[in-house]
Amino acid sequence: MKTNMQKETKKTTGGLKNGMITQVKVNSMIQKNVGLAELANGLRVFIPKAKLGMELKVKLNKMGITNENALQTSNSAAEKYAVGTILEVLNDSNIETPVSIGETMTGKCTKAGPRNSGIVELTNGYMIVVPNFKLGQTSEVTITRVKAKYAFGKLKATRLTKQENQSVIDSALGVGMGTKFNIVLPKTAKSVNDHVVVKIQNRVFFIKLSLEAKLGDKVQVQVIKTGEKFGIATVIKKSPMSKLEKQAQIKRAVQKMLKTGLHFGEKAVKCHAKMKKFIWLRKKGQQKNKPLIQRQRHLINVLKTRHCLLQTLKQIAKYAAKGRTFFFVGTKKSAAGLIARAALLTQTSFFVNTRWLGGMLTNWKTILKSISKIRPILKEKQRIMKTLLEKRQRIQNRLMLKVQEFKQKSQKLIQKGQQLIAKVKTNKGEFLNQTSFILKKRQQLLERGQQLLEKQTQLLTQRKQISEKSAQLQEKANLLITRKNYLITQFMNSRKKFRELQVLMFLSIELQKVKASFKASGENLFTISSADFNKIAAEKSGFIPNPPKEILNKLIATMRQKYDQTTIATETNGVKAQNVGTTGIIFSKLLSRFTQFLPFLTASIQQLKTRMNTIQQLFKEISQGLQDIHTKLTTAVNLTKRCAVELKLIQSKFIAERKSLTLLRAKLQQIAAEQRLLRFLPKLRCLPTPESQLTMTVQLLMKKFVDPKMIYPIDKIYDQKIQSKSKKVASTRKKKWQRLEKYFGGVTKMAKMNTNQIQKNVAIIIGQREEMNAVLECQKLGMKIISIVDTNCNPSLTDHFIPANDDSRTSVQYILTKMVQHIRLAHKLRRKVLAVQPAKKASMNMGRNSRSRAF
Structure with a gap:
C-alpha cells in the first residue's frame, strides 16, 4: 500500500524527489517569514525564512499530498506540496506591500470578485480579495495571504457583547407557532400570576415561568399560541447554551x-x-x-x-x-x-x-425452583457480607478517632505559636536583627564561595590546557625518537657498507699495482675464466690466487650494481685460457675486470661519506629537539603539581565554608519555621479541614489498605453445607450450586x-x-x-x-x-x-374537609 502511494506521489509531483535541489521564485507569503512558490507541475513549495519575490536555490526535504483519498480517485483533487530549505539566494527582493500577514484592517467592498468574493481597493491600486464579502459592505478584514499586486483576506469573526447577548430575543429565529428561541427575562417585566409579559416584534407575549425560572434569567421558550397582537409561550429550558457552546x-x-x-x-x-x-x-x-x-x-x-x-x-x-x-x-x-x-x-x-x-422468562416457574435451591446459600453470603461491612465500619470509626486526635495536636501547635508571639513581642528588635545578621553572613560566605569557585574553574582550565600541551609534546617526542632510531639504523648500515667498500678499494689498488709491476718487467698477463683458473692453478705455478670466498661474494655483489648478472657469469665461466703454456702471469678474468672498477668504488665511498655526514647533522638536530621537549615537559609537570596543591587548598576551604553554611541554613530554617507558624497561625485554629474532606481521606485509606485484607473465602459456605456428605455427593452438589449461582445470581x-x-x-x-x-x-x-x-x-x-x-x-x-x-x-x-406528594394530599384533604363543614 505504501509503495503504491509513493509511486502515485512521484507521478503527481512531476518526478521530483526528496533531497532534490531546484530553483524557485517566491510568489506569495502565507505566514510570517514563510513563502510559497508554485511550480509549473502544480507543486507548492513552502519555504521558511523567505521574502516575497526572492529567487532561491532550495533543497526539497518533505513531499506529500494533502488528500490521500483524492489521490486514489483523481489526481486533480489532490493538493501536492513540498517543504524546502534555502541553500542559496540567487536574487534578493525588495518588494514592499501595503499589507502584511495577520494584519487586521477595516475595508469596504468596492468590486465584486469571482465565486461570491469581494474586492477591497487600496489607494495605490493594490487589491484585497475577501470571500463572502458583499458589494458595499464594510467590515474588518484579516490578511491571510500576500502577493506582489494583490492579497487575500477573510472577514473577522465578531462576537456579541454582553448587552447584545442580553437582548430580548435571538434575531435569527422567528416567533411562529412552536418556535423555540432564547430570551433574557427583563427584570422590569410585569408578571401576571405565573406569567411574565414581554413585548417581542410588536407583539405582547405571556411567558409561563416554569422550571423555577426568575426575572433576569436566560431561558429557552417555546411558542404555544400566537395571534396578531399577542402570543403565549412557556419556558422549556433554563440557562440554554449558545450555538458555539x-x-x-x-x-x-x-x-x-x-x-x-x-x-x-x-x-x-x-x-x-x-x-x-x-x-x-x-x-x-x-x-x-x-x-x-x-x-x-x-x-x-x-x-x-x-x-x-x-x-x-x-x-x-x-x-x-x-x-x-x-x-x-x-x-x-x-x-x-x-x-x-x-x-x-x-x-x-x-x-x-x-x-x-x-x-x-417464558418458563419462569421452573426457574423459580432452581433459584429456591440456592437461596439459603445466598442468605448466608449476605450474612457474611454484613459481618464484614460491620467490621469495616468499626475500623473506619477508629480512623476517624485518629483524625480527631490529629486535630487536637493542631491545638498544641497553636499554643507553641502563642508562645512565639509572646517572645516576638518582648524582643522584636533582637528577633529581626538576628535574621538580618545571619542573612548578611550567609551572603558573605556565598560571595567568598563564588570567588573560590571562579578560581577553581580557572585552575582546572589551566590544568587542562597544560595536560593537552603535555600530550602534544609527548606525541612530538615519540615521533622524534622514532625518527632518531631510524637514522641510527641507516647510519650503522652505511658505515658497514663504507668499510666493505674500503676493503674492496684496497684490493683493487693492489691488483693494479701488481699489473703495473708485471707490465714494467715485460712479463705476459693472461686472463682466464674462474673454472679453468681453478683447474690449472692446482697443476702449475705463476698464478695470482683468487681472494677468499666471502670477499669474492662481496666483490661480485658490488660489481652487480654496475653490470648485469649475465655479463659477470660469462666473464667468470664462458672464457677459456689461451696460450697457457707460455710463460707469464695468469689472472682470473673476474679479478682482471675488478681492477677497472676502482672509479666506481671511489664514487660510492664518497657518496656514503656525504650520506653519513647528513645523518649525523640530522641526529644532532633531533637530539636538540628532544632536549627542548624534555625541558618543556618538566616545566609542565611542575605547573601541574602547583595547580594540584592550590586546588587541594581550595577544596579544604570549600569544606570549611560548607559546614558554616550548613549551620547558618539550620538557623535560617528554624527562623523560617517560626515565621511560617506565625503567618499561618490564624488558619491553624483547630485544623479547619471540613468533615467531608476528612471522610474522603479515610475512605481512600480504607480502600487502599483495609479492603484488600477483608477478603472472605466463599468456598467455606459450600463446605459447611456438605460436611456430612460423601466426597462424591459433596463435589457434585457443590458444582451444581455454583452453576446455579453463576446462571441465576443476578x-x-x-x-x-x-x-x-x-x-x-x-x-x-x-x-x-x-x-x-x-x-x-x-x-x-x-x-x-x-x-x-x-x-x-x-x-x-x-x-x-x-x-x-x-x-x-x-x-x-x-x-x-x-x-x-x-x-x-x-x-x-x-x-x-x-416525598412531596403526601404533603399535597394532606393539604387537599384538609381543604375538602373545611369545605364540607362550611356546607
Whole structure:
C-alpha cells in the first residue's frame, strides 16, 4: 500500500524527489517569514525564512499530498506540496506591500470578485480579495495571504457583547407557532400570576415561568399560541447554551466516542441491510455515497449514534422516574463485568451476564425452583457480607478517632505559636536583627564561595590546557625518537657498507699495482675464466690466487650494481685460457675486470661519506629537539603539581565554608519555621479541614489498605453445607450450586415478582446477535427492549437502539455509564416527588374537609 502511494506521489509531483535541489521564485507569503512558490507541475513549495519575490536555490526535504483519498480517485483533487530549505539566494527582493500577514484592517467592498468574493481597493491600486464579502459592505478584514499586486483576506469573526447577548430575543429565529428561541427575562417585566409579559416584534407575549425560572434569567421558550397582537409561550429550558457552546459540546462528545472505539463496526460482509443508514458514507471521489471501509470494517456514523443515545437516555430516565426496573443482559466477556456493576449501581436492576438459558422468562416457574435451591446459600453470603461491612465500619470509626486526635495536636501547635508571639513581642528588635545578621553572613560566605569557585574553574582550565600541551609534546617526542632510531639504523648500515667498500678499494689498488709491476718487467698477463683458473692453478705455478670466498661474494655483489648478472657469469665461466703454456702471469678474468672498477668504488665511498655526514647533522638536530621537549615537559609537570596543591587548598576551604553554611541554613530554617507558624497561625485554629474532606481521606485509606485484607473465602459456605456428605455427593452438589449461582445470581431478587411485574421490566441488551433468545423472549412477554446494535444487528427487533460497537469494552462502558447516571438521577427525582406528594394530599384533604363543614 505504501509503495503504491509513493509511486502515485512521484507521478503527481512531476518526478521530483526528496533531497532534490531546484530553483524557485517566491510568489506569495502565507505566514510570517514563510513563502510559497508554485511550480509549473502544480507543486507548492513552502519555504521558511523567505521574502516575497526572492529567487532561491532550495533543497526539497518533505513531499506529500494533502488528500490521500483524492489521490486514489483523481489526481486533480489532490493538493501536492513540498517543504524546502534555502541553500542559496540567487536574487534578493525588495518588494514592499501595503499589507502584511495577520494584519487586521477595516475595508469596504468596492468590486465584486469571482465565486461570491469581494474586492477591497487600496489607494495605490493594490487589491484585497475577501470571500463572502458583499458589494458595499464594510467590515474588518484579516490578511491571510500576500502577493506582489494583490492579497487575500477573510472577514473577522465578531462576537456579541454582553448587552447584545442580553437582548430580548435571538434575531435569527422567528416567533411562529412552536418556535423555540432564547430570551433574557427583563427584570422590569410585569408578571401576571405565573406569567411574565414581554413585548417581542410588536407583539405582547405571556411567558409561563416554569422550571423555577426568575426575572433576569436566560431561558429557552417555546411558542404555544400566537395571534396578531399577542402570543403565549412557556419556558422549556433554563440557562440554554449558545450555538458555539452546543457545537463545542458535540465536538467533545464525538471525540470521547472516537477514543472509546465506539465507531468501529463489524466486517463489511456481515453488514445488515437496515444498518446501512447508520454507516459513514464517502462524500468525494468516484466512490461517492459508498460506505467508508477501514480494515475491512464499516465505520458507524458517530453523530447518528449520539442522537440515538440522547433519545434512548431520555426514554430510560422516563422509565426510571415512573418506577420501572431494568433487566441488563450481556454474556460477552467484554461486557459481563460491566453489566453486573451497572445493575448493582442502579440498585433496582437485575442482570444475566454468563449464559441465557432457554425459557429464562417464558418458563419462569421452573426457574423459580432452581433459584429456591440456592437461596439459603445466598442468605448466608449476605450474612457474611454484613459481618464484614460491620467490621469495616468499626475500623473506619477508629480512623476517624485518629483524625480527631490529629486535630487536637493542631491545638498544641497553636499554643507553641502563642508562645512565639509572646517572645516576638518582648524582643522584636533582637528577633529581626538576628535574621538580618545571619542573612548578611550567609551572603558573605556565598560571595567568598563564588570567588573560590571562579578560581577553581580557572585552575582546572589551566590544568587542562597544560595536560593537552603535555600530550602534544609527548606525541612530538615519540615521533622524534622514532625518527632518531631510524637514522641510527641507516647510519650503522652505511658505515658497514663504507668499510666493505674500503676493503674492496684496497684490493683493487693492489691488483693494479701488481699489473703495473708485471707490465714494467715485460712479463705476459693472461686472463682466464674462474673454472679453468681453478683447474690449472692446482697443476702449475705463476698464478695470482683468487681472494677468499666471502670477499669474492662481496666483490661480485658490488660489481652487480654496475653490470648485469649475465655479463659477470660469462666473464667468470664462458672464457677459456689461451696460450697457457707460455710463460707469464695468469689472472682470473673476474679479478682482471675488478681492477677497472676502482672509479666506481671511489664514487660510492664518497657518496656514503656525504650520506653519513647528513645523518649525523640530522641526529644532532633531533637530539636538540628532544632536549627542548624534555625541558618543556618538566616545566609542565611542575605547573601541574602547583595547580594540584592550590586546588587541594581550595577544596579544604570549600569544606570549611560548607559546614558554616550548613549551620547558618539550620538557623535560617528554624527562623523560617517560626515565621511560617506565625503567618499561618490564624488558619491553624483547630485544623479547619471540613468533615467531608476528612471522610474522603479515610475512605481512600480504607480502600487502599483495609479492603484488600477483608477478603472472605466463599468456598467455606459450600463446605459447611456438605460436611456430612460423601466426597462424591459433596463435589457434585457443590458444582451444581455454583452453576446455579453463576446462571441465576443476578435474577434471584426477581423471585418475589409475578409475571405481570416481570413484563414491566425494561430489558437492556448488549450484543443482539449473541442474545437473540433473550430478545425473542422479551418480545414474547411484551417487555420494552433497549439494545446496542452493531452493523450486523437488526434494529427493528428493539424498541430503542444505539448504533455502536458492542465488542469493545470501552465502548460498552461509555454507554452503560451514561445509562446508570440517568437512572440514578431519575430515581433521585422520583424520591423527591414521592416525598412531596403526601404533603399535597394532606393539604387537599384538609381543604375538602373545611369545605364540607362550611356546607
